[in-house]
Amino acid sequence: xxxxxxxxxxxxxxxxxxxxxxxxxxxxxxxxxxxxxxxxxxxxxxxxxxxxxxxxxxxxxxxxxxxxxxxxxxxxxxxxxxxxxxxxxxxxxxxxxxxxxxxxxxxxxxxxxxxxxxxxxxxxxxxxxxxxxxxxxxxxxxxxxxxxxxxxxxxxxxxxxxxxxxxxxxxxxxxxxxxxxxxxxxxxxxxxxxxxxxxxxxxxxxxxxxxxxxxxxxxxxxxxxxxxxxxxxxxxxxxxxxxxxxxxxxxxxxxxxxxxxxxxxxxxxxxxxxxxxxxxxxxxxxxxxxxxxxxxxxxxxxxxxxxxxxxxxxxxxxxxxxxxxxxxxxxxxxxxxxxxxxxxxxxxxxxxxxxxxxxxxxxxxxxxxxxxxxxxxxxxxxxxxxxxxxxxxxxxxxxxx
Numbered sequence: 001x002x003x004x005x006x007x008x009x010x011x012x013x014x015x016x017x018x019x020x021x022x023x024x025x026x027x028x029x030x031x032x033x034x035x036x037x038x039x040x041x042x043x044x045x046x047x048x049x050x051x052x053x054x055x056x057x058x059x060x061x062x063x064x065x066x067x068x069x070x071x072x073x074x075x076x077x078x079x080x081x082x083x084x085x086x087x088x089x090x091x092x093x094x095x096x097x098x099x100x101x102x103x104x105x106x107x108x109x110x111x112x113x114x115x116x117x118x119x120x121x122x123x124x125x126x127x128x129x130x131x132x133x134x135x136x137x138x139x140x141x142x143x144x145x146x147x148x149x150x151x152x153x154x155x156x157x158x159x160x161x162x163x164x165x166x167x168x169x170x171x172x173x174x175x176x177x178x179x180x181x182x183x184x185x186x187x188x189x190x191x192x193x194x195x196x197x198x199x200x201x202x203x204x205x206x207x208x209x210x211x212x213x214x215x216x217x218x219x220x221x222x223x224x225x226x227x228x229x230x231x232x233x234x235x236x237x238x239x240x241x242x243x244x245x246x247x248x249x250x251x252x253x254x255x256x257x258x259x260x261x262x263x264x265x266x267x268x269x270x271x272x273x274x275x276x277x278x279x280x281x282x283x284x285x286x287x288x289x290x291x292x293x294x295x296x297x298x299x300x301x302x303x304x305x306x307x308x309x310x311x312x313x314x315x316x317x318x319x320x321x322x323x324x325x326x327x328x329x330x331x332x333x334x335x336x337x338x339x340x341x342x343x344x345x346x347x348x349x350x351x352x353x354x355x356x357x358x359x360x361x362x363x364x365x366x367x368x369x370x371x372x373x374x375x376x377x378x379x380x381x382x383x384x385x386x387x388x389x390x391x392x393x394x395x396x397x398x399x400x401x
Contacts, residue, residue, distance in 0.1 A: 054095070054102040054174050057199030057227035062246040065253040067139045071263040074142035075135065078163035078212070080127035083205075086110050086169055094120070094171035096187060096195065102174035104181035110169065112184055119192050119237045119322050119348075120171065122244060129352070129365070130241065131162070134248045136386060140261075143386075145363045146212075160217075160261060161209045164251075166244070167221075168203035173236045192237050193319060199227035200239035204247045208260055218260050222250040237322070238347060289389075295359045296387060297397050299339035299366055306343070306351055307368060311379050320349030320370065360387065366394070 027043070086093065093110040097103060114121050122130070132145055146161070173195035182191075203223050207216040224247030226234045234242055251257055309327040314320055321327050323345050342354040351368040366385040372378070383394040 054097045054105070054172055054197070057172070057229065058170070058201040058223075058225055059227070059230070060201065060223045060225040060246060060250075062224060062249045063253050065138055065249055068258070068261075069139070072140055072142065072261050073160045073263055074144070074157060075140060075261065076144045076146055076159055076161045077128055077132045077135065078146040078161050080124050080131065080163065081165045082110070082124070082169070083165045083167045085167065093169055094173070096182075097172070097174040098176075098179055098181040100176050100178065102176060102197065106182060106184050106187065108184045108187070113171070116184075116188055117192060119189055120240060122240050126241075127164075127166075127244060130244060131164070131248055132386065133384065134245065134252060138252060141388070147363075159210070161212055162206065163209070164204050164206040166202050167205050168201075169240075170201045171198070171239065172200075173198040173239075189322065192322070193235070195236040197228045198234060198236040198239045199225070199229065200243040201225045202240070202243045202247060204244070204251070206251050206257070208257065218256060220251055220254055220257060222247045222254070224248070224250065241347060292360070292387060293389060293393060293397070295339060296366065296385065296389060296394070298359070299353065299355060300368075300383070300397050302337055302339055303351060303353060303366075303368060307381060310349055310351065310370060314349070314370070314372075314379065321345065322348050355387075 028041075087110060090109060092107040094108045094113055095105040096108070097105050108116075110121075128145060132143065136143055174197040175191075175195045176197060177194065179194065201223065202225075203221060206218075206220045206222065208218040209216055224243040224245065226239045226242035226246065228234045228239075231242075306324075306327070306329060309329065310321060313327050324330070324343055329343060337356065339356050339359050340353050341356045344352050349370040353366050353368075355364045355366060364386045366383065366387070369382040369384065371380045371382055383397070385394045387394075
């Protein structure tokens, strides 16, 4: 199964007050949604989306990758970066439009966005975690993050290193509430929520190696996009993340990468054993599992107070906080923690906790993701973790009073 993409730029009707995206959508037998500017399926439905004078989004289709079912090489997810062509470029990386017709764009370079609107950009460490989580969900069990695993765990092992860099990025957003246009110097983090329409497109170059800094065994370029006009859940602060997730899904669905990750018949060492920790290592597997669950329960107990802070922030303001600092959680929160080493908020309201290596194998994390009920009054928390525990176990521990 090979992924495909379609770049869709929509025509402008002369003298018309609005631009309309003419998009055909349909769902195939596997539940995948497709987009096209032509009715290539008998069930295709034409949709017209008003987007003002803001250019229509580039649409890139992505498919949900299949689970890994073969024996795989241990994989180390390396740090991800933005290319120098983006970071040090004088080119426009984002355009912010104003008014009901989405006019009067204000342009910003990447460095300006990073400085003034950090919530719009995914930082390299966040990109690394995004990829780690996507691969973990597909069933790859021997998975590590560069910089978060013990050296002895990889000595003599045949492993693969996956790295990537975003080599192209385009962001467009519109504030259609009648606000007048602002100069780039006037745009700041507090305005992010006011841009209700957003679309993002990016391109990622992925490289797979058999040693750090070695010649690539494989190089693949994928694209990803996200647009409020297609998915109303997409907001300006989530558009880059959604686009990167789509590009990640496309590379993980690529037959070339899946084949390169599959072990050959030649014997190779394994790094399935976790990196050393301060906990006793002479326990049997059952005891180790019980100990890990107990430590996870301890970490979630420490996070309970942070959950309350996030919930109170939402109840008072009606929106999720954009950072830990917004709810009064500073770096000192984890200084005396037994189970946590670092806390930060990757997306609004999502609590991301790096786990203490004195209690857990290196490089592990837990995330608590708030989900709002239909009445917009009750918050339910979804638990995700890189630990070798079932999703139901993580969820049950997270909801235990």
